[in-house]
Amino acid sequence: MIIGNGISGVTTARHIRKLSDKKITIISGETDHFFSRTALMYIYMGHMKYEHTKPYEDYFWKKNRIELKRAFVESINHQQKELRLSGGEIMTYDKLVLAVGSKSNKFGWPGQDLKGVQGLYSFQDLEQLEKNAPNNKVCKRAVIVGGGLIGIELAEMLHARNIPVTFLVREKSFWNGVLPIGESEMLNRHISNNHIDLRLGMNLKEILSDDQGRARAVIIQETGEELACDLVGLTTGVSPNIDFLKDSGIELGRGIKVNPFLETNIKDIYAIGDCAEQHEGINGRRPIEAVWYTGRMMGEALAQTICSNRTPYNPGHWFNSAKFFDIEYQTYGWVFAQPRENETHFHWKHQDDTKCITICTETSSGKFLGINTFGIRMRHEVFDRWLTEARSTDYVVAHLKEANFDPEFFKKVESSILAAYQGQTVNA
Ligand SMILES: Cc1cc2nc3c(=O)[nH]c(=O)nc-3n(C[C@H](O)[C@H](O)[C@H](O)COP(=O)(O)OP(=O)(O)OC[C@H]3O[C@@H](n4cnc5c(N)ncnc54)[C@H](O)[C@@H]3O)c2cc1C
Secondary structure (H helix, E strand, C coil): CEECCCHHHHHHHHHHHHHCCCCEEEEECCCCCCCCHHHHHHHHCCCCCHHHHCCCCCCHHHHCCEEEEECCEEEEECCCCEEEECCCCEEECCCEEECCCEEECCCCCCCCCCECEECCCCHHHHHHHHHHCCCCCCCCCEEEECCCHHHHHHHHHHHHCCCCEEEEECCCCCCCCCCCHHHHHHHHHHHHHCCCEEEECCCEEEEEECCCCEEEEEEECCCCCEEECCEEEECCCEEECCHHHCCCCCCECCCEEECCCCECCCCCEEECHHHEEECCCHHHCCCCCCCHHHHHHHHHHHHHHHCCCCCCCCCCCCEEEEEECCEEEEEEECCCCCCCCCEEEEEEECCCCCCEEEEEEECCCCEEEEEEEECCCECHHHHHHHHHCCCEHHHHHHCHHHHECCHHHHHHHHHHHHHHHHHHHHHC
């Protein structure tokens, strides 16, 4: 029995089916079928229909004997191995996989539950957004609170419908807790160039209501300014969706506590994906990893364990990707916002202000530790190999074109990167 039909739960089910003839049921409350959460923005922007975001045809599930049940699980009784569904139905399990994902954070702001205030996580959030912000007649201005990856997606979505957006970002520069300053500042300019009213170093104080219980304005903490708006997007991060497990006896921290085998403290109950929290991060990784591909890897590992080949989750080298309006971002290995001890950053930026890279090197050995690239698409498998081979940054820079996705384009920037790198190493 798997709760959650996101990437983690569905990957587990698919791999259990590949390995065995076990009975598999996926219960999920959000949608009948698995869809790609990362593509939600493209539905609103009109690039895709909901149907296009479903990775598998609807006949796939029956053909593969994966039973789907649309319901919310309200509670778990692990002594009886029972689940109670909303509506009172009881289901039993032999082994239970919790793949229940995340929920949007709210930090107790006055007015956070008014109509017109919402996050962006679920399919229902997207439906709500269609109601709250169908066009710039109904929604004359939106305020987005929280400068992370979902906030910038929401800004792009609303901008695509010509809805003016004010973007309140607590940090002094966009996503600078994660990105080195050169990258973060380039994004500040890119966001503003896309006509988003970016307010750095600003927090939400409260959301004001009209007499119908709808948001009509926000007050900014730092300035006291009142900004009229029809939509408030709360995109201040996500956290594991575990409230329904409070009295279950399953060990909880910020998420559902698991060991490297993704086992909880209760026999035959496992947790994977956004909702799982490792007791200790594996190989320097964060204990909770709320990204798409790690959910998939956890699902693959857990299917092995459930099919009697006990296998730890082994995430390999960190990578991730995102898009900031027109600028694609990829990261391989570790590049922190500030170089840590015995680390050096090499930063190169193109004069057009939409492309840059930062390479992190172990200072004492010259070993390549990671790269961030913006506006230049790189090949994952090449960087993964170089990280495994513990190549030097000298080697990586000299062979950078091997990793590039678009060699014709890369020819144009390669000499500039090389010259900058050689300049830096000569000067060092
Ligand atoms: C707008 C947006 C953009 C994103 N973009 C990226 C990106 O570009 N790259 C990236 O790596 N990651 C991205 N992410 C994060 C990524 O989508 C998640 O890490 C991933 O979807 C998590 O998968 P999951 O299977 O763990 O959980 P989920 O996809 O959240 O699935 C969990 C499911 O379980 C259901 N559920 C929860 N509790 C219950 C219950 N009690 N009973 C029944 N059902 C329940 C939920 O309704 C949900 O359908 C994005 C997320 C969002 C919201």
